[in-house]
Amino acid sequence: MLSEKSLSxxxxxxxxxxxxxTLTQLPSNVFLLVLSFGLQMGIYxxxxxxxxxxxxxxGYDNTQAGTLGSLNTFAGIFGGVGVGxxxxxxxxxxxxxxxxxxxxxxxxxxxxxxxxxxxxxKMMTSSFFMLCLVSSLAGLVRGMIDPIAxxxxxxxxxxxxxxxxxxxxxxxxxxxxxxxxxxxxxFLDKIMMLLMAGTMGLCALLLFGVKEEYxxxxxxxxxxxxxxxxxxxxxxSYNMEQTRTSEWYDTPSSSRTTLTGGRPSGxxxxxxxxxxxxxxxLLSAPSSAAAVY
Numbered sequence: 001m002l003s004e005k006s007l008s009x010x011x012x013x014x015x016x017x018x019x020x021x022t023l024t025q026l027p028s029n030v031f032l033l034v035l036s037f038g039l040q041m042g043i044y045x046x047x048x049x050x051x052x053x054x055x056x057x058x059g060y061d062n063t064q065a066g067t068l069g070s071l072n073t074f075a076g077i078f079g080g081v082g083v084g085x086x087x088x089x090x091x092x093x094x095x096x097x098x099x100x101x102x103x104x105x106x107x108x109x110x111x112x113x114x115x116x117x118x119x120x121x122k123m124m125t126s127s128f129f130m131l132c133l134v135s136s137l138a139g140l141v142r143g144m145i146d147p148i149a150x151x152x153x154x155x156x157x158x159x160x161x162x163x164x165x166x167x168x169x170x171x172x173x174x175x176x177x178x179x180x181x182x183x184x185x186x187f188l189d190k191i192m193m194l195l196m197a198g199t200m201g202l203c204a205l206l207l208f209g210v211k212e213e214y215x216x217x218x219x220x221x222x223x224x225x226x227x228x229x230x231x232x233x234x235x236x237s238y239n240m241e242q243t244r245t246s247e248w249y250d251t252p253s254s255s256r257t258t259l260t261g262g263r264p265s266g267x268x269x270x271x272x273x274x275x276x277x278x279x280x281x282l283l284s285a286p287s288s289a290a291a292v293y
Contacts, residue, residue: 016171019164023157028211030156030165033100036206037149038169040104042176043199044142048072049181050192054118057189060128068132075136076143083144087151096152097212101204103144108200110138115193142200158216 024031048069055065083099086092092099114134116124126134153169154162180188 016167019160020168022160023165023168026157026160028156028213029209030153032206032209033149033153033156034165034169034172036104036203037145037153038172038176039206040142040145040199040203041169042173042180043196045173045177046180046188047192047196050185050188053185054189054193057119058122064128068128068135071132072135072139075139076146079140079143080147084147087148093217094212094214096148096155097207097210099148100145100152101207103141103148104200104204104207107138107141107145108197108204110134110141111193111197111200114138115197118193120190121194145203152210152212155214155216156210156212158213 020031023034051069051072052062052065055068056062060068083103087096087099113124114131115121117126117131117134150166153165157165
């Protein structure tokens with residue numbers, strides 16, 4: 001588990017690598033989600049940088065290139081906001097993996113169409129309007145991935161702090177972008193359009209290996225899993241465990257102790273932060289919460 005100090009100070013490379021290794025040990029396979037999410041984010045950043053030069057090579061001017069790129073970006077923003085509202089609906093809260101896979105495949109389709117319209121393939125003739133339309137649709141659907149992936153990362157990495165997956169993801173994205181942007185511009189112009197489409201398809205395949213778990217959501221809703229319920233114990237025992245767990249969250253931090261040595265746990269302003277101090281065993285088996293007392 002991460003210490004309070006590690007949450008407030010910059011992490012070293014060794015610490016990030018250690019945290020990344022921790023993610024690979026989780027049964028949810030959240031590392032596949034981090035790999036997929038970081039892959040598409042990094043490649044998309046490079047694709048956005050190559051797009052203007054590709055359009056200029058087709059005879060479009062800087063204004064048109066800027067317009068197409070801006071429409072793609074704004075469409076992605078609208079897609080992220082829209083899917084965020086959609087994900088708040090009850091029937092979507094436990095279907096985040098399906099939303100991600102669907103968005104990746106649809107985005108892959110639009111990026112393939114766009115690659116066929118642009119050099120070096122240029123197998124489909126199109127007007128500037130059609131280029132803007134297809135690019136906007138590709139950006140719209142790809143933008144839907146970002147907030148859902150962050151939310152699912154937080155769910156699947158529980159009880160580990162969300163900052164762990166966020167740190168590993170950020171490092172992975174930047175390494176990928178640095179490596180790609182160090183390649184010759186002429187080479188990127190030849191492969192980038194198809195590479196973007198292929199990346200979205202690969203991301204969808206990686207997501208099939210992710211195992212959905214929503215233990216953090218159950219905690220927020222007060223529906224924590226219980227070993228006693230699984231063993232067929234009565235409802236009264238289960239409700240008592242729920243009350244004890246809720247009281248632990250409501251107890252002032254100064255009167256709490258960690259489960260790893262009896263030291264004061266310090267300021268815990270949210271359930272996400274408090275989960276840093278709880279062992280996975282406690283979170284998966286609330287009946288052991290009585291040990292806190």
